[in-house]
Amino acid sequence: MYELSELLVDVLGVTELGAEFPHRVTYHPTCHGLRMLGLGDKPLRLLRSVAGIRLVELDAAEQCCGFGGTFALKNPDVSTAMLADKARHVLDTDAEVLAAADNSCLAHIAGGLTRMRTGVRAMHYAEILATTGGTR
Template identity: 70%
Template sequence: MRVALMVTCINDALFPDVGKACVTLLRRLGVEVDFPDAQTCCGQPMVNTGYLDEAIAPLRSFVKAFEGYDAIVTPSGSCAGSARHQHGMVARRSGDPELVAAVERTAPRTYELSEFLVDVLGVTDVGACFPHRVTYHPTCHSLRMLGVGDRPTTLLRAVRGLDLVELPRAEECCGFGGTFAVKNSDTSVAMVSDKARHVRETGAEVLVAGDSSCLMNIGGALSRQQAGIRVMHLAEVLAQTATGGGQS
């Protein structure tokens, strides 16, 4: 099986450790993973702001990078959702039948990390060790657009030493929403303030989620409040072993 890592633009530029954790984790599970260099961004920031024409160039680089792979794995529910549910619309907008056909091949092969681990590899215990008190925020797109369900928490419960505590009002949006966070920043801040309060109430040391964008939002608020709670991507936690760090 040829597997490609779709690292996402935000992880590439701002959170490279999340990408490295994916590589470490997948290799540990016996998956040789490629990083096709042509990849850039799935185009979701443009699509969700209404700039469909501007999403066509990123989509072309997406299919150029990922066509031919059996599985495209991404540490993001939101970007997986974009590839599966929005690329078709952008391709049709381009009027290019070849792009439409290419998307029909890449869209169903795109998996969010927890989906790939549980559904494709059939693994729920990835052999990780992380002896910390953790709470988990199910990001909106992984929860509602993809329907990943309890896959991430099943993976977390199997991690040695990890104490998973429930997050109050877990399924409520953190207020990120892409350009929403800037275009409607007051409302976004009101939402993330409540989310950060719920995270603090759990007494967890670490907040885990499957999307770096949401973690950047909640983590940004927790950091400003000097809350003493760090945020980690699901991949980073699952990459940790008893012998220490997850990085390659």
């Protein structure tokens, strides 16, 4: 079994999918993707090939968002503080969209950004790779 970026980049040798997404995007490399799966920059390499995308670096990108499975339930105060840090870094990018490779991180960060009424959308990077014409 492969994570999508592993399958595309390592197995199939694909880094260009013909996607078009004319938006300012920042990317959160998830703990699971970085530390457990060893994805490195594969998702970013795919995102960089998207036409029209304005990919902006996320400060402290490799810091955890604070979700971590049951971590958020067992340590709600710490989780909330970590989420606040991540949200602040996302907002500092002026991105319209936060992309990531893990739906639990996306749900956690999107929840925080929504509660803050930031207008920043959270999307799995595969959604961006599947977009043409910037219609999403």
